[in-house]
Amino acid sequence: MKPTAPVAPEPRNFFQDVHEVVRLIPAGRVSTYGTIAHYLGARHGARTVGYAMMAAHTADQYVPAHRVVNRLGHLTGRMHFATPTAMQEALEAEGVRVVEDRVADFDKLLWDPAVELA
DNA sequence: TAAATGACTAATG
C-alpha cells in the first residue's frame, strides 16, 4: 500500500463545473453537451462534458444527467443509466415527451445557461 | 511517457 498517494475518486474542476451547470437545469427542460461546453468556455469540449456525465455517477451530489442530450435531442447516454429506459422515464416524469429516444420539441425545451443565467 | 477511448460538435470533400 502507498499512503503517500490519497487517490481522489472525485473529478477535476472542469467536471465540477459541468455537474454544477447540469444541476441548474430546471425540471422539464433539457440541455446539450455543446451548450454546456460552450458556457464553460470550451466550445469543442463537448466530449469532455459527456465524459463528465459518465463521471456524474461518482459526484457527491446527484446530477440530472438525463436532462442532458446531444445537439439533436437524442438520448445518446441512456445506455449508461441503470436501465436503458431510466433516462426516458425520468424525462417523461418531468413532463418532457420522448419519442423514439428523442426529445419532442427539443428546440423549445433547450435550456441554455448562457441565456437563462445571463 | 505515450497512445487509445469516449454520453460530442463543427468543418470540409
Place this chain on the structure above:
DNA sequence: TCATTAGCCATTT
C-alpha cells in the same frame, strides 16, 4: 445532401 476528418478535454490502459 451525405460521408468523412479533425479538434477538444479528461480518463484509462
